[in-house]
Amino acid sequence: MPMSVEPLSGGNPLPPSADRAVLSAQDFWKLLLTQLQMQDPFTVGDTQAMLQQFVALQSAQSATEVAEGLKRVQALLMLGREIQALIDGQWQKGTVVSVAFNEDQPHLLVQLGAETKAVPLSTVSAITIPQSGGEGRWA
Template sequence: MSISGISSTTTNLRANGLGQEDFMKILLTQLTYQDPMKPMDNQQFMAQMAQFTSLEQTQQLNDKITTLIGNQAALQSVGLIGRTVDVNSTSGALTGTVISLSLAGDSPLITLRTSAGATLQNIGLSQITAVR
C-alpha cells in the first residue's frame, strides 16, 4: 500500500478577490454617499448583505475543512504505529517498524526502528513506500 504525502494548502482571499473587510468598506461607502432623494433599493441592500453572509460562511467552512484535513492526516498516521513499513531515505530503501509519531509540525513525522536496531527519526509520510 503506497501512501502519498499530504500538503497543506491555504487560500489567500486578497489574491483571489475581495475579502470581508473590503466588502464592508464598499457597502459603508455606498450607504454614506448615496443620494438622499434616491436611497439604495432595499432588495439590492439585502442582496449585498446576503453576499456578505455567504462570504463569511465560506471562509469559516474553509477553516474547518483545513482543520479536518490536518486531523485526518494525524489519525491515519496513528494507524502506522507498530506496523512494518518500507521507506526511502538518503541512505537508500529501509524496512522497519514504526515506534512513535510526532505531530509537532504541519505534517506528521514517524520514528522507525530498523531490523538492525537503528532508530531513524523525523521520517515524513511521503517517504513511506509500503506498509505491511
Template sequence: MNIGPVPPAAATPGSNASLGLQDFMKILLTQLTYQDPLKLMDNQAFMAQMAQFTSLEQSQRLNDKVQQLIENQAALQSVGLVGRTVDVATASGQSAGVVTALLLQGDAPLLSVRLPDGSVLQDIALNQILSVR
C-alpha cells in the first residue's frame, strides 16, 4: 500500500522510544488519508494491524512490569545485606567489610561497606559483591 508523504505532525523521530495509542491513530489516519481510492485498505489487513499493535503494547507493558519486579527484588535482597560481612570487587582489588548502609535511590540499590581499617566504601553496586559471609 502506498501511503504517500507523511505529514510533519505524524513523524516525530526521537521523541519517544515506544509508540502509544495516539501514535497508532496518527499512523492509521495517515494511511487512510493517503490511500489509493481504487485500492482501499482491506478489512483483514486493518484488523491484523490492530491486533499487532495491541500485542506490541501488551508486550511493552509486560516488559515494564518485569523490569519493575527485578528492581524490587534487588532492593529486597540488598536489605538483607545490612550488617553482613561481604567481599567486594573494587578498582584496587578485592576488599572485605561490613555493609553499614543502603541507598535505595535510582535504578539499583547502592551499599556502603565499612572496611576493617575504618574507611568506608560508598556506592557499591550489587554486582560488585563477590560473596556474603
C-alpha cells in the first residue's frame, strides 16, 4: 500500500547561516535515524544506497576542500616571485609582495613600480624567481 509523504510545514528546516552544500556526519546520522524510524518494518528500505550516496558526497566535498587548499598554497608560494599577469587589461610584470584571500579566492598584491595592485591568481601567465643583479628567467 503506497503512502504519500507531505511536509508538515513550509518553514525552512535549516538555520539561515547553515551551509547547504555541506553534509556533516552528524547530519547523515540524523537522516539515517529518521529514515529507519519512518520506514515500514515490512518493507525495509535500502540503507546501502544511502550510505553510498553519503560517501560520494563526502568524497566530492573533500576533493573541493583539497583543491581550495592547493590554491591557497600556490598563492603563498608566489611571495617574492616576479610574475606576468593581466592587470587593468594589459600584460604587466611585477613582484608579489603579499597575498590576500578575498571571499576565499587568492589575490596577489603585486608591486608595479610605485603602486601595488591586487591581482587574482587566475590571471597570472608567467612566474620567475628573481636573480640577484638582474632579471629572472621567465617560466
